[in-house]
Structures are given as C-alpha cells and as structure tokens.
Amino acid sequence: MNARSAELQVNFCQACAIRNRSICADLDSAEIGLLNRMGRRRRLEAGEQFLWEGDEAPVVANVVEGMLKLSNQTADGREQILGLAFPSDFLGRPFGQSTPYGVEALTDAVVCVFQRTDFDRFAREHSRLEHKLLEHTLTELDRTRRWMLLLGRMSAEQKLATFLLELWNRLAPEEDSDPAARSGTMELPFSRQQIADLLGLTIETVSRQITKFRRDGLIDTPSRREIAILDREALMQRSC
Amino acid sequence: MNARSAELQVNFCQACAIRNRSICADLDSAEIGLLNRMGRRRRLEAGEQFLWEGDEAPVVANVVEGMLKLSNQTADGREQILGLAFPSDFLGRPFGQSTPYGVEALTDAVVCVFQRTDFDRFAREHSRLEHKLLEHTLTELDRTRRWMLLLGRMSAEQKLATFLLELWNRLAPEEDSDPAARSGTMELPFSRQQIADLLGLTIETVSRQITKFRRDGLIDTPSRREIAILDREALMQRSC
DNA sequence: CGGACAGTTGATTCATGTCAAATCACGTGG
C-alpha cells in the first residue's frame, strides 16, 4: 500500500458520519490510520444477510448507515428478533468463536468490516478502543434486558405501544426540522412479520393492534411502511 | 492502613474461590493488592436485596458465592427476572449512572463490593481487568439474547424444559461425584413464583407443567425445593 | 393443635394463535 492510498483511507475514516459516536471515537489519528487499513466498507442491500446464526464468524463490524436486525430461529423455524442495530452500533462477537445470531439488513446499509482476529488483536493493544466497546456492550445489555420485560410480561397492546415509542426515540433522537418528522411520521423499515418477530407476536395480532390504534386516533398509517404518531401521551398510557 | 493488614487482605483475595474465573483473573499480585484494598466483602442472606432498580447505584460487585437474581418490575407490579448471577459473575453498571435493575440474593451469598467511582478509575488504568470485564459482558449479552427466544417464542412446556436443563448446566458444570448430583437431583433456589417470573408465566402454569413432567416420568420432586432430572433426553425433546 | 404460607388443582375466561378468505398495493406486460 502506498502513502497516497493510505492517506485517502485515513480521510475516509475521518469523514465518517459515526466517527464520534462509534467505538473508534477516542482513537487518535495514528490509531485511526491503522484501524482504517485493517477494515473495509461494505454496502448491503435491504434484505441482504450479513452474518449467519452459528457461523464460524470471521468478522466483526461497525454500522455506518442503515438499520439491521439480529435474530435467532426456533427449531420449528419461527423467528425471534433479538435486537436492532443502528449507525454506530457494533456487530459480531469479538473474542469468541461463532456469532450466536443472524444479522440481516432491514434497509440499505453500510458497514465497516474487520477480520475478527485482526480486530481482537488491535483491541487488546489499544485500550481506548476496548473501553468504548465495553461501554457500547454494557449499554446494549441494558437495552436487551429492558426488552425482556416487554417479551415476558406485556400484553400485545403494551408491546406495540412500547415498540412505536422506542422506535420513534431511536429514529428521531434530535429535534428535527423536517415537517414530516415534526408531525410524528416515520418510515417503518419493517414488514408486519418483522414487527411480530420483534415483539414475540403473530402477524395477525400486530395487524389488529395497529388497526385498533388507528381507529382510536393514536396513530395514522399513511402507507404500509409509514406510521404517524398522533397522540404520544395516549401511547405512553398504553405502553404500561 | 498498615503493612500487616494489607498483606492479610492480599492473601484473602488470593485464596478467593473465583480468583481465576472472575474479572480479576489476569491481574498480577501487585494489582490484586490494589484492588483488594478498594473492595470489601459483604455477606447477603437469602432474600436480601442488594441493589434497587433505578437507584443511583454507588457500587459494583463480583459474586463470590451463592446465586442472585436481576429483575425489573412493570408499572402494575408484576416482575420479570432478567437474569441470574452465579459465582464469578459481575453485578452493577460501571461507567453509568443508575443500575437499571434490582438485585436480590436467592441463596445466602457473598459478594465482593467496590465503590463504582473507584472501580471505574481502576478499570481504566488496568486494561487487563477491563478486558476480562468486556469478555464477561459479551458472554452475558449472548446468554441474555438466548433467553429472549425463550420469552418470545416458546410455549410454557418448552420454557420449563429449557429452564430445567439450563439450570442443570449452570449448577453442575463439572462432573460431580456426589451421588445426588449424579442421579440428577438439584436443589432449586427458587420459589414457584420466581420460576414464573423468570419464564414469563404465572405460578399456576408453572405448577401444572411441573406436575405434568412428573406424571410423565421426566422429573421427580423429592421436595418443593428439589428437582431430579430423570429423563434428560425427553426434556430436550420438549425444550424445542 | 392451629395458623400461615406455599403450592396444587379445578373451573372458567380471555387474549392471542390458527386457519381461511378477502382486500390491497405494486410491478409487469400487453
């Protein structure tokens, strides 16, 4: 690799949209340069599988753009979505053998991919990276545990209300000047089946609950892949 | 603190039963000495609350002995157990503000407690500790995600079968020469209500499933707090 | 012996799953 291409790659990393939220945030530019040379970007199309459950997982990755799902399947083929991954989230299982879940892109996405062995070595040598990874992992564990309360103890209505509010929080974290966003409309990167797999329900139950919320004026569904939250208060009421 | 008491404490750490499985495993004796001076042991009685959900959590801890549960409550007071903690597991939320779950001892237990601020600082300065903590957290995240499949997609029968097998694995990880253990008997540190909270069921459903397994000859219940696994194969059949 | 509490069992209800049919949305080819 010559100096010019190395430099270009450094610039690439430094221009990265998630540069200061992802696990790379605390690295200095020399470290970024090294990391940059180890990884490569990969573009995924909506619906494309990125990792397979139980595979000898040779890679880990950072999400740069888009949304992905992590999931497991039961023996009889039903699916449970274990979590979602958004930009700056980390994918894969460092310091381990096989990825214990499948990963599929829900939208078109961009990920920053590393060979696991390279990444493991780099992480052990650069404790600032490892520290960030630890913080991300702890946050994800907290989020996952909160989801267990939903799966184990909530009714279908509570599950859907909670899901819509949580999704809104993660999709529109900052005040947004886009009128669509202000009116509470968001694009849903999920099919009804995927919502069902996320909430531990069936597709019919999800559909009925959406209809109920629409009839009660809590939400509107301009199209199948869009949802507008009309009455956040009422949704919060029903979420617990 | 004088030299003699410091030395006694070092010996205390070095004799620790979980010394080589917990996050302290890779520390050298100088580091252990430092850590030892920061922490203190605390004995908990079965049923005693150690951390409260949502509390400004001032502490983190290692489990030395016993079993504890982590749990959340819904607004209407129902409980969901988020996970169990066994010897060498880590408790609390480093690098964060509040513990997002309650922790209660299920059996008499011993924990090794640290002020969170002290621990955070020590961890950042000693990357071998931080690395171990990361590995533990990643493992716990995997385990938690597997439990989501159970909560979201399994029937009551599958849940109970899975639970009994998992418990057996965690309580009897090594080949055991104790005849009770060989015959598959284990002490259950849970009330029926706690099993229900763990599996996202009600106490009555748990009771009925246990009765069914007993009638079918898969298990025996010598007493309320003991279960003998008679037919592991059949349980595995029913667990998925 | 009696009281208290945990667990079991039974009867019934209800939420959600299942199965089936109707409808909608969208892309394709004529």
Place this chain on the structure above:
DNA sequence: CCACGTGATTTGACATGAATCAACTGTCCG
C-alpha cells in the same frame, strides 16, 4: 394506461393455551 398476477396485509371465525379466580392441600413452626 389498464388488466393481471403476486405477495403483503387485513379481516373474520374459531380454537386453544395460558391467565384468572377460587378452593383445597400440604408443610412448617410456634
């Protein structure tokens, strides 16, 4: 531009597993 086909979603009818409510039983401990 429209008819058609396909797959996703919605809706309806019905079945069922688990929750709920209530009574009963066992066990522990004073």
